[in-house]
Each structure stands twice: as structure tokens, then as C-alpha cells.
Amino acid sequence: MRDARRAFPVVFLGLLALVPVVAHLTGEPYYLTVFSRIMVFGLAALGLNLILGFGGLVSFGHALYLGIGAYAVGILSAHGVTSGFAHLGAALAVGAVAALLIGLVCLRTSGMAFIMITLAFAQMFYFLAVGLRQYGGDDGLSIPARSAFGPLALQDATVLYYVIFALLAATLYVLHRVVHARFGMVLQGCRENERRMIALGFPTLRYKLAAYVASALICVLAGVLLANLTQYASPAYMQWVVSGDLIVMILFGGMGTLLGPVVGAAAIIAIEDVLTAFRLGLPWGIDQVVNAHWMAILGALIIVVVLTLKQGLYGWLVHRAARAG
Amino acid sequence: MKRALSLAAALAIALAAAPAAxxxxxxxxxxxxxxGAALGQDLYDAFMLGIDHAGGKLGGQTVEVIKEDDQLKPEVGVQIARKLIEKDRVQxxxxxxxxxxxxxxxxxxxDAGIFFIGSNAGPTPLTGKGCSPYFFSTSWNNDSLHEPMGKLATDLGYKRVYVLAPNYQAGKDAVSGFKRYFKGQVLDEVYTQVNQPDYAAEIAQAVAAKPDAVYVFYPGGMGINFVRQYQQSGLIGKIPLLSTATIDGTTLPALKExxxxxxxxxxxxxDxxxxxxKRxxxxFRKKYGRTPSWYxxxxxxxxxxxxxxxxxxxxxxxxxxAFRAALKAADFKSVTGPFRFNTNQFPIRDFYRVDVVKDASGQAAFAVKGTVFKDHADNYSKECALK
Amino acid sequence: MTASLLFTQLLNGLQLGILLFLLSSGLTLVFGIMNFVNLAHGSLYMLGAYFAASAFRATGSFLAAGVIAVAATLALGVAVERLALARLYARDHLDQVLTTFGLILIFNEAVRFVWGSAPVYMNVPAALAGTVNLFGLPYPAYRFAIIAVGLAVGLALYVLIHRTRVGMLIRAGAANGPMVAALGVNIRLLNTLVFGLGAALAALAGLMAGPIFAVQPGMGESILILTLVAIVTGGIGSIRGAFYGALLVGVVDTVGRAFLPALLREFLDRALAQAAGPALASMLIYLLMAVVLALRPRGLFPVKRS
Structure with missing residues (x-):
């Protein structure tokens, strides 16, 4: 069990690192785009999972931070600022201030109220973006060129892929350290029994706020990458549906595990990609029905995973691997 | 570890599956x-009917049509565009x-040098400075679509018109197109939230302004909501309802009378x-059991x-x-009447006044009541560098 | 702005609020009593509208359409509850959210499969097709019918919960489920009953909304969010909270949309006001919810728990 848990991340990251090689060998650059997207959403889900899985705080508004990241790139690019350092700096600064203020208000509540108040803030920012007429309003704005990070040529899909990969791996490592450090222990303590943590003398609000801001900033980073990947910033990134998708990815992959959210993002996006292009030549037009109604199959899979797998896909994979020896 | 290797091998094989040539x-x-799904379905069904009519091929060449759903999300659109370019290698x-x-x-x-025939959306930037030699449209520019109603409202003698549209770029294009040819007074332009269900508040404001007519642009489900609620307020006979892209082939079956x-x-x-x-x-009716929309x-x-x-x-x-020149010749008979391409590769075409009437069988149907514009070109072609 | 216009807009807000109440009452019952988050409530509303549209077309009677829609949705709701949801009562809220999210996807596609992607036809019944003159402004008679139905439902729920034995059990179940079960009450049956009641209320909302909103796949989602806002603002679990929350959301949203753009134009330039007006009006209810929750995390009218 232990070995499997240790080996899995290495194998998983190793496979991700090999994707560009395989894509080039087979002449299928499209898979770079798919796996870049998987990693970007995996990164965002990873961020959300810090408070959701480890802190027990269900934020239904983290798409907001994805949007802040994307719009920082979009708006600065629209004004001719192409420096990636400026994009990233502005995104993180705005994101930190927003997360700090929003976190302070939201963390006054808990449970269902927390879910809804985080949704409220995300919706307000969504409508704010829709109202930004000079930046495309509801249509969003396209980004003429990817962020310029000195010699790093993000314009090349492979370079962009490895940048995203490196950031994902680094975030995983940092989070691994964090959740096993005192900070992570206190956070998980708050999830289990906050009253006891307070009684033990921990300033729990400060811990939760720090976790909230950190988790938001990871999503901001994912937003910056998403804008670079699609070369587009749109209010659609901030829709409540996206916040919901992130939660689905986390739960599908395995909440409260480090790698689970990334596995979940990979699974959900892969399912979408496979089912919409499903052409096996089955009789009675089954292929077309699957293509058209793939969301129903996704829905059924989600239900099956929730009803049968306690720790999500990741927990199941690790468990199986451990049993197989 | 073995398992992982076999997984990688399986992945490599799956990736290597080559497309048929x-x-x-x-x-x-x-x-x-x-x-928006109904609009997409109409677009797709008609395209497939077009292939049927051309003998199951296009220009004597066998074709494979790969259908992709953009889910009305720009970012998903980019993703599937990349897939079509990089994986399916469409031309x-x-x-x-x-x-x-x-x-x-x-x-x-x-940018990938792929020919792109837009059959509905025609955002203004693509008509002007952003035009591309690879892009052709069989539809219209977003705001020239609304110019005919501006002219028609003027011709009908309306002096004071109240205007409503969704709060997105196509909505603003609609209003600016309408205003370009409307000579009377626009009492107010109201932009509502996209996909808003209830319009009671907006309708009450419009009535209170006492307009000669109300002009709206509400495509899809928004149009159904608005028109139903407008009609239920007893206003259709009292304050004429002018619209473009609101009551069309996809929404009329849900609205009827x-x-x-x-x-x-x-x-x-x-009609x-x-x-x-006619064909x-x-x-279309025979194959799909419904009347085709303009989409x-x-x-x-x-x-x-x-x-x-x-x-x-x-x-x-x-x-x-050579292919671009062949497209530009537009050597086909459009079902919409006279059709040729402008320098920006958007059509120069006619626009009609179409009323919703009760047909011979007592059903709600469209009826052409005259031509508003003949050979109408959009306002932006001169900004396009193409010749 | 005249007084009659203001009155009309308040009435519009009240009417939207009452329509929301039809949805929020069912959702809050299920949440408050069974401690179950049912995101698929919007799907039940959609199914109710589809059943009603089909039945109305087949029978020509709005009343019959209502009976059929409510019965069909209730049967379907109970079946889903027995088959899938009942296993989730003991699980945490996130599992419930995820499962019912999966159900939303399935129901949307099922509806597209059966009825197609295009919105389906449904009109107001002939008897309610006219308008009522309200201080010189015409007001649709059908909207008065919605108000009447909503108030009747509110009253019926009040009587059911506060004046009947079943209601007493429901209240007891909400306050302390395990204790009620220990007293020998069949809590499983009670749960199914409450879930069925919620489904029936959703179908009723679908029936009433069918003639004014487009009946199309996914129609339940946007209204689900509004409904959640209403019950959380009002206080989760209490019918009273659902009622006042829905009215508040309806009125704030409507009045905001009607007057905010004009108000902004008074002190902003025209182009800016046109951009900011709709954005601000759309934000208003979320702002309201955020303020309420920040000050009173359990909503305006929280249910009293022991």
C-alpha cells in the first residue's frame, strides 16, 4: 500500500513528462493541447483541494481566481504589455488582495453558507467581467500573443507544455511539504474539529485564511496558464459551472489526497475527449448517440464513482496497485 | 511499473492511428x-442535406464531416479547433x-491556412480589419443584419422606438445596425443579462415609455421568453413588435400563435x-419533419x-x-435569393420583411411581405485589406 | 417614474418571487428535513415543464396537464430517490452534490433525447390569456394565476406542517431525525414522502413556468442558482425562510433591473451607465446574499434547532 502510494505520483508525472515525446513521435501534436489543458485544470483543482480536501471548506467560487489570472493576461495584453512577469505579478497581486478580502468575509461562515457566499462573490466578479465592455464584455477578449518570459518561447506548444508541467510538479511538491508540515496538520485539524483546535490555542481563522489565499493563488496561476493556452480570456472561465467542474474533478479523483484532483481532471477531460469523438462503428447509430449525449454517460460515471469508490479514482488506483503487488 | 509501461504502449498505439486518406x-x-443546441442542429442538418443534394459528395469528391460541439464556450471552441487542425487534419x-x-x-x-466557411456568426472585427483570405461567410455581418429593420421601421413611419437586446457584443452590434438606418428617435436602449428568463420588468418599462414600436434582438430561448411575455401582456396588437433573429424557424414552433x-x-x-x-x-421537411430556419x-x-x-x-x-478564387466566384444558386461576395468575402444580398401570419391551415407561419434592401453590403468592407 | 409603474414593478418582483418560492419550498423541505442537498431539483422542475407541455398538447386541458405533470414527476422523483439517493443520506453533503450533479447531466440529455434540442411549445390556457388593467397598465392575467397558486401552496404547506400529524413528524424529523426514528416512526417512508412532496412542488413550478419561459433542456440550472440564493438568504430548512427569501430575491432582482440603469444615468455618462447598469443589476441579488450571510450566516429566518 505504502509503496504504491509512493510510486504512483512518480509514474504519473513520468507519463505526463513523456506526452510531448510520444506526441512528436506519432505526429499528433493535438495531444499536447489536451494534456496541457488537463494539467491546467489539474493545477486549479489542486489549489481548490487545499481548502476543500484538507481544510473541509467547500468553495463554490474558485473559478473567480481562474478568471482573475486569465483577465490579468488579457487586459495587460490588450494594453500592449506582453511581459509574462508583469502578467504573473499583476495576477498574483490582484488575486492575493481579492482572496484576502473575500476570504475574510467568507470565513465568517461555514457549511452551506460558506458554499453560497463564495458562489456569490464569484458571480459578482462574473457579472463585473461581463460589464467590462472595453475588454469584450460577455464575449471575452482574444490574446494576440502568449506571455513573454525572457528567453522562454511559450509560443511553442512543447515549451508551454513543459512550463505548465514544471509548475504543476513544483506545486505538488510544495503542497506535499505543506500538508505534512504543522500548517497542514492544523488545517486538517480544523476540518475534523475546529472547536478543539481553538481550545488548543490555535488561531484557526488565521490558518484558514492563509490556506484560502494560497489555494486562490494556485488557481490564479492556473488562470494565467489557461489564458496562455487558449489565447483567450472570457467571463465563461468564471461561471459557476466551472467552479462546479473543479469540485467534480476533485471528488472524482479523490478528495483529500494530493494527486487525486489531478487524476480527476485528467479523467474528466479524457472522458469528454474520448466520448465526443467516439467512432467505433457500432450498429444502430450508437456512436452518434454517444457523441451527442456524452454528458449523460459522464453523469452516470460520476454517480457510479460516488456510490462505489469511497476515495475517488485515485484511491481506487492506489488500492488496486497495492493489492496487485 | 509494468502496468505503467503497458499503459504507455497502449497510449502510443492509440495516438498512432492514422487518418484515412x-x-x-x-x-x-x-x-x-x-x-443554443437547436440552432446548431439546424445548421448541421441543412449542411448534410446540402451534401445529399450534391449526390452524397461535394464537387464530386467524397467528404467526411466531423461534427464538434463548442458548448457555447470560447475556450472549448479553441480546443476543438485545435483538435480538428492537428488531429483530424481537416482542410x-x-x-x-x-x-x-x-x-x-x-x-x-x-492562421493554419484552413478554409473557413462561417454560416452564421459574423462579428464586425472579422468583416473589417480582421478579415482573412481564408474566411468566407454565407451569412452576414452582425450589425448589417439589423440595418434592414432600421430602414423598415423608418419606412413604416415609426417615430419613437424602444430597443432591447442582450448584453453582449452581438446585442450592441444589433442596436448600432438598427440605429444606422432608423431615422426616428430611440427612446431607450436596454441591455439585459444573457439568458435572462423573465422580462416583465423590462416590458413594463417599455410600455411606460409609450413607444410607437418595440425593437428586440433575442436569439434562441431568450426570444421565446420575451415574445411570449410580450404577447401575454396583450401588447402585440397594440405596440408593434419588430425583431430580427428572434422569431425564426427554430423558435416559431415553440411560440406558434x-x-x-x-x-x-x-x-x-x-416561402x-x-x-x-422550394426544393x-x-x-428538409421530408427528411427532418420541420421547417428550415435561416440558420x-x-x-x-x-x-x-x-x-x-x-x-x-x-x-x-x-x-x-485557385480554391479561394473558386469560392469567391460563388457560382451557386442561393436559397436566399441573389448572392455574391464582397471584397471582404461576406455576401452582398437581399433582406426581406417577413411577417408572422396565420397560414391556410391556421398555423403560424412566415410570409415575405417585400424586399427591404436589394444587394445590401455591410458597412465595413472598406476597412478590409482584401481585394 | 410614476407611482403606478413602481407598483407594477413591485408586483412583477412579487410574482417572480412567488414562482421562485414554488421551487425553493421543495428544495428547502428536502434540505431542512432530510439534510440532503438536491441539485437535481432544477431537473425535476424541467421535467415537470416538459410533462406539462406534452400533456397540455395532448389533452388540451391545463388542469389535466397539471395533474399529469405532477403525478409523473412525483413518480420519477420517488423512483430516483429509492434507487440512488436513499443510499446517500448518511454520506456527507459533497457526495450528495456530486451525485445529484450527475443526475442533472443525465436528465438534460434524456430530455434532449426524447423531446429534441429545440424548445417545445406551450401557451397559457385560453381562460387566462387576457390581461387585467392595473392603473392604466395592462397586466397578464396568467401572472395573477401564478401568484394565486404560489400563495395557495404556501398556505397548504403551512397547514400541512403546523396542523397535521404528518407535519408534526416532519418538524420532529427536522429537529432530531435519529430520535424520531428511535420512537418507532418509519423514517424511510417519511423521507420518501418529503422527497416526493419536493418533486411535486418542482413539477408544479415547471407547470406554471412553462407558458412564460422557454421549455428547453437545461432550463432548470439557471433557476436553480436563483432558488439556492433565495433559500440561503431566507434561511435554510424553513418554509418561512424560503418564502421571504424568494420574495426578497424576486423583488430586488426585478426592481434592480427596472430602475438601476435609469438611476445610474442620472449621475454617470450615458455609455458608462449602459455598461454598468445591467452588470450591477445582475450582481444585486448576490450582493444581497453576501451581505446577509456575512452578518447572519444562517440566513434571515433560520430554523430553530435543539
Missing amino acids: GEIKIGFIATFSGP IVTGVIFSNVMMAIHKPIT AAIGAITASPYSP LDNPQN FVAD AAQSYDAAQLLDSALRKVNGSLANKE
Whole structure:
């Protein structure tokens, strides 16, 4: 069990690192785009999972931070600022201030109220973006060129892929350290029994706020990458549906595990990609029905995973691997 | 570890599956899920009917149409555009209902040197400075679509008009197009939240302003909500309801008698009197059991356009300049009436006044009541560098 | 702005609020009593509208359509509850959210499969097709019918919960489920009953909304969010909270949309006001919810728990 848990991340990251090689060998650059997207959403889900899985705080508004990241790139690019350092700096600064203020208000509540108040803030920012007429309003704005990070040529899909990969791996490592450090222990303590943590003398609000801001900033980073990947910033990134998708990815992959959210993002996006292009030549037009109604199959899979797998896909994979020896 | 290796091998094999050669691949991008799905379905069905009518091929060449759903999300649109370009290696892309998706995918597709026949969305930037030699439209520019109603409102003698549209770029384009040809006074322009269900508040404000007529642009489900609620307030007979892209072939079946008496301006109507349209409407009804919308007509035209152009180049896209010239000739008979391309590769076409009336069988139906514009070109072609 | 216009807009807000109440009452019952988050409530509303549209077309009677829609949705709701949801009562809220999210996807596609993607036809019944003159402004009679139905439902729920034995059990179940079960009450049956009641209320909302909103796949989602806002603002679990929350959301949203753009124009330039007006009006209810929750995390009218 232990070995499997240790080996899995290495194998998983190793496979991700090999994707560009395989894509080039087979002449299928499209898979770079798919796996870049998987990693970007995996990164965002990873961020959300810090408070959701480890802190027990269900934020239904983290798409907001994805949007802040994307719009920082979009708006600065629209004004001719192409420096990636400026994009990233502005995104993180705005994101930190927003997360700090929003976190302070939201963390006054808990449970269902927390879910809804985080949704409220995300919706307000969504409508704010829709109202930004000079930046495309509801249509969003396209980004003429990817962020310029000195010699790093993000314009090349492979370079962009490895940048995203490196950031994902680094975030995983940092989070691994964090959740096993005192900070992570206190956070998980708050999830289990906050009253006891307070009684033990921990300033729990400060811990939760720090976790909230950190988790938001990871999503901001994912937003910056998403804008670079699609070369587009749109209010659609901030829709409540996206916040919901992130939660689905986390739960599908395995909440409260480090790698689970990334596995979940990979699974959900892969399912979408496979089912919409499903052409096996089955009789009675089954292929077309699957293509058209793939969301129903996704829905059924989600239900099956929730009803049968306690720790999500990741927990199941690790468990199986451990049993197989 | 063994398991992981076999997984990698399986992945490599799956990735290596090569596409079949010797036919033309066409990527079809439209919205097939969510509230816009009906529009996408009309676009797709008509395109496939166009291929049927051309003998199951286009220009004598076998074609494979790869259908992709943009889910009305620009970012998903970019993703599937990349898939069509990089994985399926299509040579032609067509479709696209919504302007925001169009804005997101136009650049990646035309940059890749792939011919793109837009059959609905026509955002203004793509008509002017952002025009591309690879992009052709069988529809219209977003705001020239609304100019006919501006002219018609003036012709009908309305002096004071109240205007409503959704709060997105196509909504603003609609209002500016309308105002360009409307000589009277616009009492107010109201922009509502996209996909808003309830319009009681806006309708009450409009009535209180005492306009001669109300002009709206509400495509899809928004149009159904608005028109029903307007009619239920007893206003259709009292304050004329003018609209474009609101009551059309996709929404009329849900509205039926609620829309009778509404006046629309449109580039198409199923009762347009030309032989190609009669055949199109009859066969569309036979095959799909419904009346084609203008979305369908434009997409059918896209199939006809491709058929004519591929025929000219003997089914080969090897010479892109030759294919572009063949497209530009627009050597086909549009179901919408006279049709030719402007320098920006958007059509110069007629626009009609189309009313919703009770037909012989007592059903709500469209009826052409005259031509508002003949050979109408958009206002932006001079900003386009193409010749 | 005249007084009659203001009155009309308040009435519009009240009417939207009452329509929301039809949805929020069912959702809050299920949440408050069974401690179950049912995101698929919007799907039940959608199904109710579809059943009603089909039945109305087949029978020509709005009343019959209502009976059929409510019965069909209730049967379907109970079946889903027995088959899938009942296993989730003991699980945490996130599992419930995820499962019912999966159900939303399935129901949307099922509806598209059966009825197609295009919106379906449904009109107001002939008897309610006219308008009522309200201080010189015409007001649709059908909207008065919605108000009447909503108030009747509110009253019926009040009587059911506060004046009947079943209601007493429901209240007891909400306050302390395990204790009620220990007293020998069949809590499983009670749960199914409450879930069925919620489904029936959703179908009723779908029936009433069918003639004014487009009946199309996914119609339940946007209204689900509004409904959640209403019950959380009002206080989760209490019918009273659902009622006042829904009215507040309806009125704030409507009045905001009607007057905010004009108000902004008074002190902003025209182009800016046109951009900011709709954005601000759309934000208003979320702002309201955020303020309420920040000050009173359990909503305006929280249910009293022991």
C-alpha cells in the first residue's frame, strides 16, 4: 500500500513528462493541447483541494481566481504589455488582495453558507467581467500573443507544455511539504474539529485564511496558464459551472489526497475527449448517440464513482496497485 | 511499473492511428448542447442535406464531416479547433453559431491556412480589419443584419422606438445596425443579462415609455421568453413588435400563435419564391419533419458553395489560391435569393420583411411581405485589406 | 417614474418571487428535513415543464396537464430517490452534490433525447390569456394565476406542517431525525414522502413556468442558482425562510433591473451607465446574499434547532 502510494505520483508525472515525446513521435501534436489543458485544470483543482480536501471548506467560487489570472493576461495584453512577469505579478497581486478580502468575509461562515457566499462573490466578479465592455464584455477578449518570459518561447506548444508541467510538479511538491508540515496538520485539524483546535490555542481563522489565499493563488496561476493556452480570456472561465467542474474533478479523483484532483481532471477531460469523438462503428447509430449525449454517460460515471469508490479514482488506483503487488 | 509501461504502449498505439486518406475532411463546429443546441442542429442538418443534394459528395469528391460541439464556450471552441487542425487534419471548417466562439477560433483556423466557411456568426472585427483570405461567410455581418429593420421601421413611419437586446457584443452590434438606418428617435436602449428568463420588468418599462414600436434582438430561448411575455401582456396588437433573429424557424414552433402579428426583417424566409428554395424546404421537411430556419438556409448555402468551388478545382485543394478564387466566384444558386461576395468575402444580398401570419391551415407561419434592401453590403468592407 | 409603474414593478418582483418560492419550498423541505442537498431539483422542475407541455398538447386541458405533470414527476422523483439517493443520506453533503450533479447531466440529455434540442411549445390556457388593467397598465392575467397558486401552496404547506400529524413528524424529523426514528416512526417512508412532496412542488413550478419561459433542456440550472440564493438568504430548512427569501430575491432582482440603469444615468455618462447598469443589476441579488450571510450566516429566518 505504502509503496504504491509512493510510486504512483512518480509514474504519473513520468507519463505526463513523456506526452510531448510520444506526441512528436506519432505526429499528433493535438495531444499536447489536451494534456496541457488537463494539467491546467489539474493545477486549479489542486489549489481548490487545499481548502476543500484538507481544510473541509467547500468553495463554490474558485473559478473567480481562474478568471482573475486569465483577465490579468488579457487586459495587460490588450494594453500592449506582453511581459509574462508583469502578467504573473499583476495576477498574483490582484488575486492575493481579492482572496484576502473575500476570504475574510467568507470565513465568517461555514457549511452551506460558506458554499453560497463564495458562489456569490464569484458571480459578482462574473457579472463585473461581463460589464467590462472595453475588454469584450460577455464575449471575452482574444490574446494576440502568449506571455513573454525572457528567453522562454511559450509560443511553442512543447515549451508551454513543459512550463505548465514544471509548475504543476513544483506545486505538488510544495503542497506535499505543506500538508505534512504543522500548517497542514492544523488545517486538517480544523476540518475534523475546529472547536478543539481553538481550545488548543490555535488561531484557526488565521490558518484558514492563509490556506484560502494560497489555494486562490494556485488557481490564479492556473488562470494565467489557461489564458496562455487558449489565447483567450472570457467571463465563461468564471461561471459557476466551472467552479462546479473543479469540485467534480476533485471528488472524482479523490478528495483529500494530493494527486487525486489531478487524476480527476485528467479523467474528466479524457472522458469528454474520448466520448465526443467516439467512432467505433457500432450498429444502430450508437456512436452518434454517444457523441451527442456524452454528458449523460459522464453523469452516470460520476454517480457510479460516488456510490462505489469511497476515495475517488485515485484511491481506487492506489488500492488496486497495492493489492496487485 | 509494468502496468505503467503497458499503459504507455497502449497510449502510443492509440495516438498512432492514422487518418484515412483520399477524401476531403470538413470540420463542422457548432453549438450542440445547452440552450443554443437547436440552432446548431439546424445548421448541421441543412449542411448534410446540402451534401445529399450534391449526390452524397461535394464537387464530386467524397467528404467526411466531423461534427464538434463548442458548448457555447470560447475556450472549448479553441480546443476543438485545435483538435480538428492537428488531429483530424481537416482542410475546411464550417458552421459556428455564436460570435464569441467565432472570435476565439477564427485566428487559429485561418492562421493554419484552413478554409473557413462561417454560416452564421459574423462579428464586425472579422468583416473589417480582421478579415482573412481564408474566411468566407454565407451569412452576414452582425450589425448589417439589423440595418434592414432600421430602414423598415423608418419606412413604416415609426417615430419613437424602444430597443432591447442582450448584453453582449452581438446585442450592441444589433442596436448600432438598427440605429444606422432608423431615422426616428430611440427612446431607450436596454441591455439585459444573457439568458435572462423573465422580462416583465423590462416590458413594463417599455410600455411606460409609450413607444410607437418595440425593437428586440433575442436569439434562441431568450426570444421565446420575451415574445411570449410580450404577447401575454396583450401588447402585440397594440405596440408593434419588430425583431430580427428572434422569431425564426427554430423558435416559431415553440411560440406558434403567440407570435402572430410580429414583424421581422430577415435574409431568408421559407416561402421565398425560387426553385432551389422550394426544393430545399420540401426536402428538409421530408427528411427532418420541420421547417428550415435561416440558420439552416445559410448552412445549406455553405454546402452548395463548397460543392461549386470544389467542382471548379476538380476536388483538389492543392492550389489554395485557385480554391479561394473558386469560392469567391460563388457560382451557386442561393436559397436566399441573389448572392455574391464582397471584397471582404461576406455576401452582398437581399433582406426581406417577413411577417408572422396565420397560414391556410391556421398555423403560424412566415410570409415575405417585400424586399427591404436589394444587394445590401455591410458597412465595413472598406476597412478590409482584401481585394 | 410614476407611482403606478413602481407598483407594477413591485408586483412583477412579487410574482417572480412567488414562482421562485414554488421551487425553493421543495428544495428547502428536502434540505431542512432530510439534510440532503438536491441539485437535481432544477431537473425535476424541467421535467415537470416538459410533462406539462406534452400533456397540455395532448389533452388540451391545463388542469389535466397539471395533474399529469405532477403525478409523473412525483413518480420519477420517488423512483430516483429509492434507487440512488436513499443510499446517500448518511454520506456527507459533497457526495450528495456530486451525485445529484450527475443526475442533472443525465436528465438534460434524456430530455434532449426524447423531446429534441429545440424548445417545445406551450401557451397559457385560453381562460387566462387576457390581461387585467392595473392603473392604466395592462397586466397578464396568467401572472395573477401564478401568484394565486404560489400563495395557495404556501398556505397548504403551512397547514400541512403546523396542523397535521404528518407535519408534526416532519418538524420532529427536522429537529432530531435519529430520535424520531428511535420512537418507532418509519423514517424511510417519511423521507420518501418529503422527497416526493419536493418533486411535486418542482413539477408544479415547471407547470406554471412553462407558458412564460422557454421549455428547453437545461432550463432548470439557471433557476436553480436563483432558488439556492433565495433559500440561503431566507434561511435554510424553513418554509418561512424560503418564502421571504424568494420574495426578497424576486423583488430586488426585478426592481434592480427596472430602475438601476435609469438611476445610474442620472449621475454617470450615458455609455458608462449602459455598461454598468445591467452588470450591477445582475450582481444585486448576490450582493444581497453576501451581505446577509456575512452578518447572519444562517440566513434571515433560520430554523430553530435543539
